[in-house]
Every structure is written in C-alpha cells, then in structure tokens.
Amino acid sequence: MTTRPAAAEGTFTPGDAVNGERRVRTVAVAGARAGSDTEGMHKPGRTSLAARLTRTLILSVGAIWLLCVLAVVWYVDREISFNFDNELVEVSHRMFDIAVEQYDSLSGGKKPEQPLVAPAPLFIQDEVVYQMVDGGTRLLLHSSNARPDYFDVPLAPGFADTPDWRIYTVRHPTRDLYLQVADPISERREAVDRTLFGLMVPLITALPLLGLVLWRIARHELRPLQTLADEIASRSSTDLRPIELAGLPHELRSVCDDVNHLLERLAQALNVERALAANAAHELRTPLAAARLRLQTALDHGLSRQDVQAALDSLRQLSHRAEKLLQLSRAESGAALARRPVDLVKLAGAVAEEFWQDARAAERLTLHVPEETMSPVQGDVDALAIGLRNLIENALRYAPEGAVELEVVAPRTVLVRDSGPGVAPDKLQALRERHVRQTDDRTGYGLGLSIVTTIAEHQGAELQLLSPPPGRARGFEARLSMPG
Template sequence: MAAAHNSLAGRLTRTLILSVGAIWLLCVLAVVWYVDREISFNFDNELVEVSHRMFDIAVEQYDSLSEGHVPAQALVAPPPLFIQDEVVYQMVDGGTRPLLRSSNARPDYFDVPLAPGFAVTPDWRIYTVRHPTRDLYLQVADPIAERREAVDRTLFGLMVPLATALPLLGLVLWRIARAELRPLQTLAQEIAQRGSTDLRPIELAGLPKELRSVSDDVNRLLERLAHALDVERALAANAAHELRTPLAAARLRLQTALDHGLARSDVEAALEALRQLSHRAEKLLQLSRAESAAALARRPVDLVKLAGTVAEEFWQDARAAQRLVLHLPEEALAPAQGDVDALAIALRNLIENALRYAREGVVDLEVAAPATLVVRDAGPGVPPEQLKALRERHVRQTDDRTGYGLGLSIVSTIAQQQGAALSLISPPPGRGCGFEARLVLGS
C-alpha cells in the first residue's frame, strides 16, 4: 500500500485531484459571489415592484379604515386571502407617525431612517417609497433569511456534484496516469535488464518525447560503457600478447646470468629485454588512451610548434638526429583543431616507424598547408596489397619482428578520434621507393 502511495501514478493522481478540486472550489466561490449579487438584485427589483403596487392599495385601505378621523395609533390592514404570501409593510406620514401596518408587521422591523431607497437591519431589507402627491411614505420589508436560503441552496447545488464527482474523477485520473506511465515502467524494466554482459541499445517504439530523450541518453551511456569495456578487454588482450615475449626473454637472460656467474652479455641482453618491455608497455598505454576517447578534445594546435617539439625529442639521439629532417612552411599556418597530446603520440609513432623501416635512410618530417603533417622515408616501402592491413593491430611492414604492430593502429585510432584523415602511400609521389604517412587535420 505504501508503494502505491509513493508511486508516480499515485502522486500524479493526488496532484491532479487537489489541483482540480482547488480550481473547482475557486470557481464555486466565484459563482456563489455572482449568484449572491444576482439574487440580491432580483429580490431588490421585486421589492421595488411590490412597493409601488402596494402603495395605492395601502392608501385606499388607510382612507377606508380612518373614515375621516385621525387615528391615535397605526391601523392594521386586514389579512390577505393567502397568509403565507402577506407582504410586510407599514405606511407613515412625514413626521414618521405610523398610519397603517400589515397584520404580520411589528414596529421594530422598520427601525431605519425615513428616506426613500433601501436600508438594511440585521434581519430585514427595507425599501422606502414616497407618495408622489401626499406626505406619505410606504416601507416594505423583505427578510434577509430568504436571500441567504437562496444562496445556500445554490452553494449546496454546486458543492454536492463536486463532492460526488471528485472520487470518480480520482479513479479515472489514476487509471489514465497508470496507462500513460506504462511506457516509463517498460523503459525502467529494459534499463534494469542491462548489465556488463548485455549492453544492447534500448529500442522501444511509441515512446513519448520526454521518455525518448531519456532512452537516447541511456543508449549513449550504454554505448560509452560498451566502448570502455571493449578498451579494457582489448588492453588486457594486448598486454597478454605483447608483454609475454619480453618478459620471458628477460627472465631467461637473468636466469642464464645467474647460472653462469652474471656474464656481462647476459645482463645486457636482460636489460635490452626490459627496455623492449618498457617500450611495449608505453605503446599499450598509448593505444588504451587513444581507444578510450581521451583524444576527443578540440583546441587550437600550432602544428609547427608541435612538429618542432616532437623532432627535438628524437634529435636527442645522435643516430636519429642525423636521419630526421624537419621541413617547415615559409608562411604562417592557421592553427589546427585537436588535442595536442594525442597528436604528439600519433606523430611520434609515425616517426618511430619511419626510422625503424627506412634502413638508415633519411626521414622527412614536413608541416604543410592546410593543417597537414607528413612523415616520409626512403625505405623499401610496402606493397599496395598490404597498405590497408597496416592499420590493424600486430601487423608489421616486414617480417623481421623488430616492431610491435601497434604504431599505425594507434595513429589510425587517434586520427579517427580527432576527425582527421590518415593517408598511407607507398611509394611517395615522385619517388621510386619509400613510404609516406599523411595526417590532415581540421582547421
């Protein structure tokens, strides 16, 4: 029962009932105020009409009863044929001396100033009219209770339907609310069914606009969760694949060094294996960062400064300094849009690949318009049928096992995240051999 009271359908029903009841009550009060005015207006018109008609009758009755002598006290008119319809009135002269009074009238009924028009006592509404030719006044009294009774009947007639209709209206609104909120329950059930093993997008037809936006947001969240889980699984798989060999090599070399008295060559071989392990771990972290969509930032990037910074890192190695040549444009370039860290990772991988596969040849790093980074080497190149496969993981340009097969995959992922175009060309235009990677960014 408590759950039903706290349900959205129950809360919506209560809110609607209270709102409708409050609006209805305000309307009833407004109608009662208006009806009270109309009833008073109609009663007053009737009172005026009766007063005018009764004046001649009252004068005739007074003249016939007095028969020429001045009465010491007010005369009492004979009762009418229908007592329940008798009009309460009295006639006075200009000195407020009572002359004639209806049989059901008492002097205290007319305790108001003598002046033409309406006057009110706690129990009566008095209308006073003056005779047009004689110094006579007729005062007719109408009971206030009759007016109140008419207003009460009107109010009762309006409140009874309200009290009767509200429960029925509540039931109808509750059923309507439950029916209209059924898509929300269906959406909640679909969301509850999703988990680490089921991240399918939610597809429900006929959802209202508000729930459709919620469904779209949940689907985007599920998509990001699925991508994050894929990155996590891929990182684990790549780590198991790439780190197994250098770990085994380092363990074997160290064990050999221990068995043979720590020979220098074995220790150096173990250090080389550990260096390869560190390098591969760095590549895996780069790949994980690229695939986790961390490279989605869009900020102005100075490609000349970026290329110079990355080139200086390689120039610190004497062998790379002799082979890596930086070519900069003569005119200033407009900044590109992207993430500077992600683009630096992509550029490093392109240069590492070129230095590795160029066979001691020169590697050209060029910044060109519009917003283009080019890495070109004079190595043996890649057959056309292998160019497309180079973007996949663990695919190498040669079979000498010197690389890890991750560099171009990392570059391709970053380019996709940055909305850039990556072109792999072999041989470069105007050359007989070599390999060129061209990264075109948005400006």
C-alpha cells in the same frame, strides 16, 4: 626549410598515459556497478510517482473547484439579491396605490387615532409585510403580519437593512405618504444555501471517483517511465546495449537518449580496458619469456655480458611495448583529449628533437617546415605528439638505411616520408588494423599505425597512407591532415 627548433610546450609524458588509464579504469568500474546500483530503484516503502501525482492532482482540482464554487456562490448571491430587490421594488410600486385606496376607504377621509390594519392580504399567494406612514412617521396603515420593530430604519426612499429584514421605502408622488415593504433576509440566505449545497454535493460525491480516474490515468501515462526504469535497471557491465523504446514522450526520450550516451561511453571505457588486457597478454608474453630465458641461461652457464645484454634488450623491448599499450589505451579512450590551438611547426620540432638525441636517428631524420607563418590548428598536443612519434618510429624501423623526412605543409598538414621498400597498395588499408605488420621479416608490434588511426579519429583528422609517395619510385608516406 630544415630546422631543429626547441621543444614545444605540452609534450606527452608516460605519466599522462598512466593517469589516462586510471581514469578509464574508474569509469569501467562505475559501469560494472551500474547494475547493482539500479536495484534500489524499486525498494518498498517509497511513495510511487503515480500516487504522488494523483494526490497532487486531486488536491489541485479540489482547490480549484472550491475556488470556482466560492466565486459562483458570490456571483449567485449578488444575482439573488439583485432579483429579490427588483421584485421588492416592483411589489412596492404596484401596491402603493392599492394601499392608499384601502387607507382612504377605512379612514373615511379622517385621520384615525390608531393605526389601521389591512383587512386582507393584498397578494394572496405571498402575504407582503408592509406599513404606510406619513411624513411625521405616524403609522397609518400596516399589514396584519407587520410589527413596528420590523421597520426600525430611517424614513427615506430607497433600501435599508435590519438584522432580519430588507426594507424598501417609496414616497407617494403627490401626498405626504410613505410605503415601506419588508422582505425577510432569511429567504435570501436559504436561496444561497441551496445553491451552495447544490454545488458542493456533486464535488464531494465526485472526488472519490475523480481520484480513481486520475490514479488510473497517472498509472497509464507513467507506464513508459516504469518501462524505461526497468530497462535501465536491467543493464549491467555485461549488457550495455542501447535502450530502444518506441512511443516515449519528449521528456522521456531526452532521458533515454542521455542514458544511451552514457551506456555508449561506459561500453567504450570497458572495451578499452578489455583491449588493454588483451593487448598486454598478446604483446608482453614474448619479451617476458625472452628475458626470463636469457637470465636463466646466464645463471646456468655463468654470467656472460652477451646474455645479460640480451636480457636487457628484452626488458627494454618490454618497456617499449608497455608504453605503446598505454598510448593505444589512451588514444582509444579519448580521455582528456583537448581542443586547444596547436602550432604544428613547434610540435614537429619538439618531436624531432626527441629523436635527434639518438645519433643514428639524427643522421637519418630531417625536418622541413614552411617559410610562411602557419595558423594554429585545434587539437590535443599530447595526442598529436604520440601520433607523430609512432609515424617516425615506423619510418625509421621499416627503412633502416634510408632517410626519413618529417614535413609540415601549409595550411594544416604534417607528414612523415621514408625511402624504404614501401607497401603494396592492397595492404595499405590493413596497416591501420591492430597487430598487423608491414612485413613479416621486420620486428614490431603492429600497434603504431593503429594508435595513429585512433588518434586521428578522435581529433577529427584525416590519415592518408601512400606508397610510393607522389613523385617517387619507392617509399612510404603517412599524411595527417587536421580539420579546418
């Protein structure tokens, strides 16, 4: 079906291309300054990461070690108290019968008026402090080193404490007698202090050595980071090569990959800017010279309509070429290329409507769309419109007298076909290159198909060039197939 639909939304305007160029230039300038910005990475006076890591590790290890020491001291204190208590219980039970026999021997079976003093220690190696009392708390017998204030605790079987002594009381199974044995708490404290001292001294001694070892380890392990930082600092607008470093850990490999992606985008932006400058110098030199020559001729020989018209034609050609260069720059930069639903039928109708404003083009250009409804494709409507315009302009230019067909083919293809002389098969691939024209006797800039090729690459589309078109003896066909 041949139609002429209304213009679609989102068509491209020259202002879009200018804005795209400004964005590309901004990125390029940022890339040119990247080298100078990285020079501040090694300014003196800043704490190195190795020093911070070493300090943190030392403090962390010291704190954990101290907590472990306190836990060990707590555990050792419990174990020491438990062992001392067991020993106290054992000694008390072993010496009770001996103390009773000694008391009976010294008292002669009578209750003495004064407490009796044991004549000699029951245990030679470690004299035990003890006393024996009856149920009425009357002191009967005590060791020579015992004092009444040592046993200032209630008379009850089991353990009891005074500020300086640990007392264990045991009751005789058949007689109303109690034996109290005292153990100095200072001995237990000394044992705990010796344990704490034995644990803390190695810690304090090892901390400087541990700090040195951790510092060397941190410097060694952070060497890849310093190498990566040096590589990043060495990059500039003239050196945007990817960073290739082997043996990087996973975290630094991710950073390196991200930096390489950034360098790639900067290199692309700079290449676009350089290409724009080169293309401008290449394409604008001739129309500028022609316009200047025509105007100078008109001034020298009096203003004539023919010379002024020729100058206007040259300026129109200059404007057209400038628009082409902006289109090419935008396409190559890939700036702001969206991925939104695009109706190919509406897009083709909008582009055809622009050409139908020219009576000569309206007579030659026809639009064919399918009868059935097509699903939208994903792409950038402005970029695709630029591509279609260039394909139609090429077809109108290289088939000056023949018909040009713009056709939308289901499910997601749009093609431009002309009935001109066509192109030799061995030259089809070369047409995609910049500044390559179909024939030497035709005017043109050699940018149209280059722009379309670049847009197709950024949109993930496939551009096919066929000459002659299938089923025809002559002509040329450009087929743009969008991805599924």
